[in-house]
Amino acid sequence: MLTPDGKYNYVAYLLADENGVSIKVAKYAGRDKVDLIENEEYGYCSLIKAAHRVLDKFEIENVTRTKITGKERIDRTLVGRVPLREAIINAIVHNDYTREIPPVFEIFSDRIEITSDGGLIYGQSEEDFFSFASMPRNRELMRVFKDVGLVEQLGSGMSRILKEYDKSIFSISPRSIKVVFPYPEEQKVDGKVDSKVDSKVDSKETVKLNATQRRIVELMKANPEITIASLSEAVGIGHSGIKKNIAKLKEAGVIERLGSDKTGSWKVNE
Numbered sequence: 241m242l243t244p245d246g247k248y249n250y251v252a253y254l255l256a257d258e259n260g261v262s263i264k265v266a267k268y269a270g271r272d273k274v275d276l277i278e279n280e281e282y283g284y285c286s287l288i289k290a291a292h293r294v295l296d297k298f299e300i301e302n303v304t305r306t307k308i309t310g311k312e313r314i315d316r317t318l319v320g321r322v323p324l325r326e327a328i329i330n331a332i333v334h335n336d337y338t339r340e341i342p343p344v345f346e347i348f349s350d351r352i353e354i355t356s357d358g359g360l361i362y363g364q365s366e367e368d369f370f371s372f373a374s375m376p377r378n379r380e381l382m383r384v385f386k387d388v389g390l391v392e393q394l395g396s397g398m399s400r401i402l403k404e405y406d407k408s409i410f411s412i413s414p415r416s417i418k419v420v421f422p423y424p425e426e427q428k429v430d431g432k433v434d435s436k437v438d439s440k441v442d443s444k445e446t447v448k449l450n451a452t453q454r455r456i457v458e459l460m461k462a463n464p465e466i467t468i469a470s471l472s473e474a475v476g477i478g479h480s481g482i483k484k485n486i487a488k489l490k491e492a493g494v495i496e497r498l499g500s501d502k503t504g505s506w507k508v509n510e
């Protein structure tokens with residue numbers, strides 16, 4: 241990470257505790273960009289830290305839906321967990337930072353889009369891109385991500401994605417590479433999950449909570465008047481993290497707020 245004259249190079253800048261690179265995660269209410277409901281920034285810090293924050297964000301967003309029918313129980317996340325993780329890491333590691341344009345992550349009601357700046361690297365064909373061969377744009381960045389465990393094997397990311405999805409989810413242009421993960425068809429109903437099932441089969445859908453959300457629900461059951469500050473201290477994450485998880489729990493119908501923010505209480509739905 242040094243230049244020939246011994247000074248820190250651009251890779252060192254990207255991995256520094258402070259830098260000018262900010263990765264954005266935008267969330268929209270519908271299938272287009274008209275109604276922006278969240279616009280988070282994960283950056284101005286080491287790309288390692290930023291990558292972990294983006295992964296944590298999508299761990300919350302990529303909820304698991306459980307469909308219980310008369311014959312079986314089916315657990316399914318909105319997007320394949322492993323392919324999504326690999327696509328996030330690939331977008332961050334292989335992004336062309338020479339123009340100081342970071343990768344962009346967007347969440348819609350029917351899909352997740354991930355766009356990295358820069359098309360195929362010089363000399364790389366689309367066949368090479370999908371061949372699982374490792375041709376990193378930023379070799380030193382890739383090496384560091386591998387050393388800290390964010391990349392398991394060089395060139396393995398694409399194989400993990402194509403194991404569950406078709407090549408058609410990729411869109412390659414001279415300026416960028418975009419991957420679009422569509423939600424299952426039964427989820428695509430104007431931003432809400434379609435709970436309709438075959439009328440001949442008795443079934444119900446439940447939301448599978450992550451560990452943080454389960455802990456929040458437990459604390460609310462024990463103390464319906466519990467505050468954000470108390471939840472933050474008990475769970476061990478910041479106020480913003482608590483609020484994000486509460487928003488998800490409200491959206492899924494798991495909890496409700498009764499009364500005002502100051503004097504109200506929490507109701508946990510079965």
